[in-house]
Amino acid sequence: MDTESRARAQRFADLHREGCFLLPNAWDVGSARILAAAGFPAVATTSAGVAFSLGRPDHDWFAEQPSEDRVDRATMLGRVREIAAGIDVPLSADLEDGWGEAPETVAETISLALAAGAAGGNIEDFTGDRARPLYDEKLAVDRVRAARETLSAAGEPFVLVGRTDVLLVGGPLDEAVRRANAYLEAGADCAFVPGAADAETIGTLVREIDGPLNVVMGLTGNALSLDDLRELGVRRVTVGGSIARAMYRHLLSAARELADLGTFSYAADQLSQNELNGIFRS
Template identity: 80%
Template sequence: MNSDSRERAERFVQLHQQGCFLLPNAWDVGSARILEAAGFPAVATTSAGVAFSLGRPDHDFFAEQPEGRIDRETMLRRIREIADEITVPLSADLEDGYGESPETVATTISMALATGAAGGNIEDFTGDRKAPLYDPALAADRIRAARAAVDAGGEPFVLVGRTDVLLVGGTLDECIRRADAYLAAGADCAFVPGAADAETIGTLVRELDGPLNVVMGLTGGTLSLDDLRELGVRRVTVGGSIARAMYHHLLSAARELADRGTFSYADDQIPQSDLNDLFQRST
């Protein structure tokens, strides 16, 4: 990690010490540059957005067609591309670490550090419908191995332990047990997708022994950033929701062109000169 990357990573660590901040998710250099220009203090990647940009499905129940998943090298190459082109910290969506074993997860973390990422999350979702979550003990060992890899690297890095309990129909009690186990194993922050209402989020904030990340935009939701700050949330991400909104507009334009042969979709486009100005490198 060079000095610029280290300085960004140190800033990212500091963001997690107090308060609440919004960490929007990008999928390529252009989307990351736009988010950076909007003034966000850091940017994250979205595995869904990266996969969609390559015409592939996101990490999901893939046991029937595992070959459809984006491989680790492809994802890390995209993360490096983004990290090299922005001046704010970048947190990497590392899915399940691209393998079951703690050793594989540790290697993934070491590779992410080498890309210049300032942080990354490891989730307990397996993609197997019969056993959608890793065994709790193994899941904690995977976080422990990730922590050891961070410490061995000797660089600032925010390790996030993600549990998908709520997304696969599990209980809030199980969610709390797993998230606390990941924090105890060395995660700096717990990430609980699927927690979207004030009661659930408030319970998590009270019960967890560390900072909480929630994701908004999965179902719209009515809570604002101010609401989440008041509840005690430390970090808010938006997952693949911006990418999905972009693809909604693309699909709408495609349908208009194919079905009606009209061009009203272009009424909402950004002028090319504005995008040229936004993407112009400062000298």
């Protein structure tokens, strides 16, 4: 890691020490540069957005999808590398489940993400298998521990996030808390519990999780604001693939207007060529 990259990664780590910050999710260099130009101190990737940009579905239940539908590790980390090189702010990478069950595979993924220029990344416990939607808790902990050991050996700043999808698969809140704390104890710097969207649930997580908490907003146009989340004690807020989905909604609306009506009202709300050129020249 060069001096500039190391400084960016350290700034990203420092963001997690106090307060609350918003970490928006990009899917390519253009979207990342627009988010950076808006003044955000860091940007994250969204695996969903990257998949959609490649014309593929986001990962779901793997056994029910053709294997070629899932974006492979090399492709995803190639996009991470492109984005990290194209922006001046730290980049956190959505590393899904690490692209493999074994702790050794997760460790390798973390090493590759670090080499690609990521200042942080999350490892989740979702398996993609309906028969066992989450990795066994002991194995999930071992996977986080392997990631931390790799980072400790590298000696570079990197924010490791332990993500548990307990709530997304219909599991109980107490299990989400237990797993999040176990991942923090195994070496994660921040816990991520997607599926928590109301003040009561988020407040419980903040109180019972022994470390910084990331929540994801924007999945359903949630009414909670960043100020609300700050008051609840949330440390980090991401938006997942919601910006990408909103962009594709506009694209679909424009396509339907062109195909069905032959009119061009969609163009009334476009960004100007000069405005986009100005952002991408910076």
